[in-house]
Amino acid sequence: MNTALKKELLPRYDVVVIGSGLGGLTCANRLAKAGHSVLLLEHHFQLGGLATWFKRGGHIFDVSLHGFPYGMVKTCKKYWGKAIRDAIVPLPNIVFNNPQFKLTTTFSKEDFIRIIQEKFHIAEQTVVEFFKTVDSMNFYDDQSMTTRELFEQFFPGRSDVHRLLMEPITYANGSTLDEPAITYGIVFSNFMNKGVFTFEGGTDKLISLMTTELENNGVTIVTRALVERVAIEQGKVKGVFVNGEFIEAGAVVSNAGITNTVDKLAGRDQFKESFLEQFDRVEVSNSSCQVYFGLRKGETIAEIGDLIFSSSAPEFSAAEMRRMDTSSRTFSVYYPKTRPEHPDYTIVASMNADYDDWAELDDNQYQQAKQEMIERCIHDLERYLPGIREKIDTVESATPRTFHRYTLHTRGTSFGTKFEGLDISRSLHKEIPGLFHVGSVGIIMSGWLGAINYGVIVANDVDGFLHS
Amino acid sequence: MTRDEIKDVILEIIEEIDEEADFDNLDADAPLRDQLDLDSMDFLDIVMELRKRYQLQIPEDEYPELATLTSCVNYLEPKLKDA
Secondary structure, three states, X not given: OEOOOOOOOOOEEEEEEEOOEHHHXXXXXXXXXXXXXXXXXXXXXXXXXXOOEEEXXXXXXXXXXXXXXXXXXXXXXXXXXXHHHHOEXXXXXXXXXXXXXXXXXXXXXXXXXXXXXXXXXXXXXXXHHHHHHHHOOOOOOOOOOEHHHHHHHHOOOOHHHHHHHHHHHXXXXXXXXXXXXXXXXXXXXXXXXXXXXXXXXHHHHHHHHHHHHHHHOOOEEEOOOOEEEEEEEOOEEEEEEEOOEEEEEEEEEEOOOHHHHHHHHHHHHHOOXXXXXXXXXXXXXXXXXXXXXXXXXXXXXXXXXXXXEEOOOOOOOHHHHHOOOOOOEXXXXXXXXXXXXXXXXXXXXXXXXXXXXXXXXXXXXXXXXXXXXXXXXXXXXXXHOOOHHHHEEEEEEEOHHHHHHHHOOHHHXXXXXXXXXXXXXXXXXXXXXXXXXXXXXXXXXXXHHHHHHHHHHHHHHHHHHHHO | OOHHHHHHHHHHHHHHHOOOOOOOOOOOOOEHHHHHXXXXXXXXXXXXXXXXXXXXXXXXXXXXXXXEHHHHHHHHOXXXXXX
16 A cells, blocks of 8 residues: 555556545445556545544554444445455344333344334334335335334334334434435335344454455555545546646546535536535534543453443434433444454444534633543443443543544534435536545445445446446 | 357356355246345446446446346347347
8 A cells, every 4th residue: 555646656547536435445446346447545544434443552443333234244245255244243232221211132123023012012013014114115215204204103102112213323324303214214124134243353454354355456545645626627527636646537436525525626616506506405414422442451341232322311312412411322342352363342432413513612622522521421331331430541532523634524424414415426427427426425325334335336337437 | 149148148147246146946037136135236236247248338227127037138139149
């Protein structure tokens, strides 16, 4: 992998991919395998986008390895090979703990159907009908029904059932009860298959295996390479300007945020008024906060679950979940089994967050707000692991500002855009031939599985364009 | 290519996508999706592989032509007659 530009680079590539999130990586890999010359440019020193990790105090902390759907097994095998597929293992214990209910589940369809009947006393027929409805949802179906209306139709007035069904999805992609029901149905039924899975060896191992695969397939990778803009002449893509250099390209795939792509990389003046009107209606999703805890070597903790949905809020509320002082968070608990070769205990608390709440704070307020957030998380964690405070030797935290700094995403969004972003992303190349976008958009194309599959879809578009 | 050759190509591509695909009881006139547990991503893989092998461009609105083995052959026969 190069970190310095020039010399090793060719003056022209068939495709330049800007950004190395899972969508960008997958798109680059597919296009290289299809026989195109591919240059992958990443502004950060590490590949992976939000599929990332960092080292602190002798620990490795995973940022977004919380758990993904079973669909990753097939997707990874097809597009990344068996070594990556074989490292995918189940996360068997998913815990809910809130004032309305406490339960542990495998998060499989079978188990959810059982729980909704036994614990929530809903008739079997209603539960089966609900699952049939969400399983059959497609992105091109009618979008007028909201998730709230869908829940009210099947489980009227049952805020406890709504919470069970919605809370994990709000953590997964920032969506609320007011999004189109189809976005809920598609994501929920992806998860409601065989449960939640993770990558044994951690995010660092996954990205390392992917990097090897990309290099074997001939992708040229350059990190610390910030693309200033996409070169567009007479409405067509010509290449990119990166660290002040021009590199010619037959096609450019932006894995930057869709808003960054239109506003900054291409520039608004390249687009028609009608497109911009539609683009300006795109809403970016919320950002996140995280607190990372590393346990002192030699300390152990009990098995309290792999992923805990913890909240003291009386009912589900997406707004409460984004507040700075929210009591709603997930604890991703990483036991020694996560990295069998480097056994360790780490715990990552994740919360949804609004960029605006954090953006305007001055340095003192910011440090204080972070400290209070850390304190709330430790206090909460003590409920599950009494005495945990004394076992922790490393604490780090991240806010929407941190997410903005590392991803450059507009307002530090950690989930891309709401539903309208999908159309803009899909139609970009119709506005500017040769310019494509891949990345988290439209709620359904987000998360690890969504990002990888979207990378494949866009690779097919780019391949078709380059052959035409 | 003959109809039989096209059929073999399709089955070969599907086998590359899923080596466990079982063609023994395949009904050529029934949807491949249901019989072989293929999803929309698998059909995208077929489209991309046909483009790679034969420079064949299949527009998105014609993907439904690939639904069954017979419809695949009917659709591809004129396009691959010189391949």
